[in-house]
Amino acid sequence: MNEYDSSTMASLLSSQYQMVRSPEDADLIIVNTCSIRHKAEHKLYSLIGRFKGYKKKRPGLRIAVSGCVAQQEGERLFKRMPYLDLVFGPHRLPQLLQELEQGAENLLDTAMHEDFKIPSVYRKDGCPDPVRGFVTIMQGCNNFCTYCIVPYVRGREISRSAMDILHEIGDLVELGVRDITLLGQNVNSYGKGAGDVVGFAQLLRMIDKEYPGIRLRFTTSHPKDISREVMECFGSLDTLCEHLHLPVQAGSNKVLKRMNRHYTREDYLEKVHFLRQVSPEIALTTDLICGFPGETHKDFLDTLSLVEEVRYHQAFAFKYSPRPGTAAARFACQVDDGTKSQRLTLLLGLLNRIGFQEMRNLEGTVQEVLVERVHSGQPGMLQGRTRGNHVVNFPGVPEMVGSFLDVEIVRACNHSLVGRLSEAVDPAREMRGKMAGQSVLKEDVSYEDSSNVCACDNP
Numbered sequence: 001m002n003e004y005d006s007s008t009m010a011s012l013l014s015s016q017y018q019m020v021r022s023p024e025d026a027d028l029i030i031v032n033t034c035s036i037r038h039k040a041e042h043k044l045y046s047l048i049g050r051f052k053g054y055k056k057k058r059p060g061l062r063i064a065v066s067g068c069v070a071q072q073e074g075e076r077l078f079k080r081m082p083y084l085d086l087v088f089g090p091h092r093l094p095q096l097l098q099e100l101e102q103g104a105e106n107l108l109d110t111a112m113h114e115d116f117k118i119p120s121v122y123r124k125d126g127c128p129d130p131v132r133g134f135v136t137i138m139q140g141c142n143n144f145c146t147y148c149i150v151p152y153v154r155g156r157e158i159s160r161s162a163m164d165i166l167h168e169i170g171d172l173v174e175l176g177v178r179d180i181t182l183l184g185q186n187v188n189s190y191g192k193g194a195g196d197v198v199g200f201a202q203l204l205r206m207i208d209k210e211y212p213g214i215r216l217r218f219t220t221s222h223p224k225d226i227s228r229e230v231m232e233c234f235g236s237l238d239t240l241c242e243h244l245h246l247p248v249q250a251g252s253n254k255v256l257k258r259m260n261r262h263y264t265r266e267d268y269l270e271k272v273h274f275l276r277q278v279s280p281e282i283a284l285t286t287d288l289i290c291g292f293p294g295e296t297h298k299d300f301l302d303t304l305s306l307v308e309e310v311r312y313h314q315a316f317a318f319k320y321s322p323r324p325g326t327a328a329a330r331f332a333c334q335v336d337d338g339t340k341s342q343r344l345t346l347l348l349g350l351l352n353r354i355g356f357q358e359m360r361n362l363e364g365t366v367q368e369v370l371v372e373r374v375h376s377g378q379p380g381m382l383q384g385r386t387r388g389n390h391v392v393n394f395p396g397v398p399e400m401v402g403s404f405l406d407v408e409i410v411r412a413c414n415h416s417l418v419g420r421l422s423e424a425v426d427p428a429r430e431m432r433g434k435m436a437g438q439s440v441l442k443e444d445v446s447y448e449d450s451s452n453v454c455a456c457d458n459p
């Protein structure tokens with residue numbers, strides 16, 4: 001989401017500024033921040049400390065802080081770092097820079113405007129990734145999970161108009177982007193309360209109909225809000241990839257209740273069961289928190305058993321981090337850091353073991369891979385992604401970037417797969433390759449056998 005916001009800001013500024021490769025060469029540095037956990041917030045302070053030194057060499061340099069830490073800390077950031085020029089929320093960037101140019105100092109603009117609309121920035125001037133793109137469909141959150149700072153720093157839910165979304169996807173497709181992720185803190189609430197007649201399932205169907213040659217994904221889904229209608233889309237829409245990020249957070253009903261998640265372990269498992277009925281191949285990923293206030297060893301074991309039951313392909317697991325102003329930060333029975341660390345280590349061990357087993361189950365299968373880039377560390381290798389969102393490294397030529405190819409999975413590594421171009425050519429895949437504008441036939445390529453090559457980061 002922050003990457004998307006950063007590229008939107010870059011677009012907004014593209015007529016006035018040019019991107020530079022190193023912050024040392026910049027006239028304007030914007031640090032776009034995250035405050036979801038303390039560690040993310042802490043990174044800001046060390047980074048800005050470094051940039052402060054550049055001001056001596058380039059006296060005209062402006063340093064700005066945007067995003068959630070800006071929202072959360074506001075004025076306090078100037079007290080801590082008086083050399084900052086601008087602290088701003090998601091709005092009014094070009095106007096604010098103009099005010100700075102006119103001599104304003106220590107400019108603060110973090111107010112949430114009721115009538116704020118997500119800007120329609122059609123990135124005609126290029127997007128950071130030539131193959132994958134992100135499109136915000138809503139901002140903010142109405143849920144108030146007790147651990148989470150998002151509703152305080154990002155405000156209430158606002159949905160974007162379906163027409164704006166379709167336009168932005170159209171522009172990305174024109175630029176060659178083929179794998180599009182719809183973004184929102186809870187995409188299942190899309191359209192609610194906005195007077196918009198389009199709901200999330202309908203939006204998915206509209207995109208599928210309008211752009212049949214793409215891959216579609218979305219994140220994030222709150223388990224309480226994902227409807228049967230949306231889940232059924234995994235079985236009925238060709239563009240919708242067999243991958244769903246469905247953050248569960250914990251496996252104990254007591255903890256889920258204290259987190260204010262509004263679903264039980266049983267509700268969650270029932271949805272997983274239904275998803276696997278409509279889309280048997282679906283790869284599920286999740287987020288988990290350990291050491292939430294009041295979490296006992298037994299509660300933690302419930303999380304482990306849920307992980308065993310669902311068998312996630314990948315997961316993000318975090319130690320609970322108290323965030324200012326949230327309800328859980330005030331709960332008694334905070335879990336000590338040593339216990340949180342121990343639980344996190346155990347949880348990560350289990351997740352890695354299961355994730356690796358799930359990857360091994362793909363060995364010998366043929367997967368449709370969308371080629372994203374030439375592998376940065378391995379000459380002659382390409383990197384792409386399956387519909388299930390698994391990264392695959394395989395030998396090929398740079399002209400294949402942007403194509404859909406059939407790749408046989410030769411070997412699973414911890415976080416990626418090694419493959420080789422498949423012998424069998426599927427006419428449907430070939431067609432999708434053509435729609436991507438770059439039909440590449442296997443015969444055009446010479447490559448060495450990859451069965452013993454591991455190009456992933458974690459051999």
Ligand code: SAH
Nearest residue numbers: 147148185220247287288318319320321323
């Ligand atoms: N809107 C998404 C989550 C956004 S935050 C959803 O509801 O699923 C991304 C993840 O950060 C969360 O899923 C949660 O696992 C984690 N997270 C949020 N607040 C946290 C905190 N205070 N401590 C630890 N992890 C947290």
Ligand code: SF4
Nearest residue numbers: 141143144145148150
């Ligand atoms: Fe935070 Fe997601 Fe809960 Fe909203 S739904 S409060 S963003 S965890």
